[in-house]
Amino acid sequence: MTQKIMDKRHNTIVNEIVDSIRQVIIRNKVTNTELWLAIDFLNETGRSEHEMALLLQAFFESTTCVARNNESRGSAVAIEGPYFLEGAPEIAHGGEIKTLAEEDGEPIIIRGKVTDVDGKPIENVTLDVWHSTPVGTYSGVMPGIPEDHYRGKLTTDADGLYEVRTTKPVPYQIPHDGNTGKILEGLGRHAWRPAHIHFKARGEGLLEHITQVYFEGEEYVDSDCCTGVCDELVLGFTNENGVKVITKNFVLDAAA
Numbered sequence: 001m002t003q004k005i006m007d008k009r010h011n012t013i014v015n016e017i018v019d020s021i022r023q024v025i026i027r028n029k030v031t032n033t034e035l036w037l038a039i040d041f042l043n044e045t046g047r048s049e050h051e052m053a054l055l056l057q058a059f060f061e062s063t064t065c066v067a068r069n070n071e072s073r074g075s076a077v078a079i080e081g082p083y084f085l086e087g088a089p090e091i092a093h094g095g096e097i098k099t100l101a102e103e104d105g106e107p108i109i110i111r112g113k114v115t116d117v118d119g120k121p122i123e124n125v126t127l128d129v130w131h132s133t134p135v136g137t138y139s140g141v142m143p144g145i146p147e148d149h150y151r152g153k154l155t156t157d158a159d160g161l162y163e164v165r166t167t168k169p170v171p172y173q174i175p176h177d178g179n180t181g182k183i184l185e186g187l188g189r190h191a192w193r194p195a196h197i198h199f200k201a202r203g204e205g206l207l208e209h210i211t212q213v214y215f216e217g218e219e220y221v222d223s224d225c226c227t228g229v230c231d232e233l234v235l236g237f238t239n240e241n242g243v244k245v246i247t248k249n250f251v252l253d254a255a256a
């Protein structure tokens with residue numbers, strides 16, 4: 001029975017993809033020669049390790065978030081990207097994410113409240129936080145940065161609150177020396193993502209919630225190469241004793 005439902009959904013999606021591409025071909029009078037150029041391009045993309053995943057993530061991961069946000073009563077989700085790692089170090093309320101002293105990042109505080117869709121605080125939500133170094137790289141993925149840096153696992157308290165100290169991330173470019181970069185360049189677009197902090201919230205009876213926050217007025221917020229920014233996720237800093245504070249609250253949907 002489950003297989004039949006899956007087959008039905010699979011068939012609906014595949015048929016709609018095929019139909020959409022056929023309509024594009026008809027509307028734009030795409031020639032057989034142009035079709036073969038596309039086939040060669042996709043074959044070449046598939047031969048390059050990670051390039052197909054990069055291409056599809058860059059262009060479509062944010063669309064899966066739009067689909068979910070359209071149906072959700074919770075706060076907005078955003079793309080996960082490729083740099084999440086399980087096993088980040090646990091950090092107590094108000095504690096500090098490990099950062100490299102020699103990279104001299106700007107200190108920031110991240111805090112907020114986690115509630116359900118009725119506004120009730122949720123205790124014991126596990127909140128993974130990860131972000132770039134002050135030079136736009138990721139620990140554990142790129143060489144030279146210990147895996148337990150620039151990542152932390154927090155737990156909400158009885159009031160649904162969390163707080164952590166870290167350093168401010170910066171914009172970075174996605175890999176753009178392959179076919180994904182060629183397409184972006186052809187479209188007149190760049191390969192930069194605005195500075196952002198990643199979050200993944202998980203808890204008993206809750207729908208997993210993956211999102212990001214971006215910083216008001218900063219570079220590339222209006223032109224993210226992965227089109228992952230939505231207004232709700234662009235937040236301004238406040239100032240507390242000379243330290244920038246970002247307040248990110250979460251409203252989490254119950255698991256279906």
Ligand SMILES: [Fe+2]
Nearest residue numbers: 081083196198
């Ligand atoms: Fe990122």
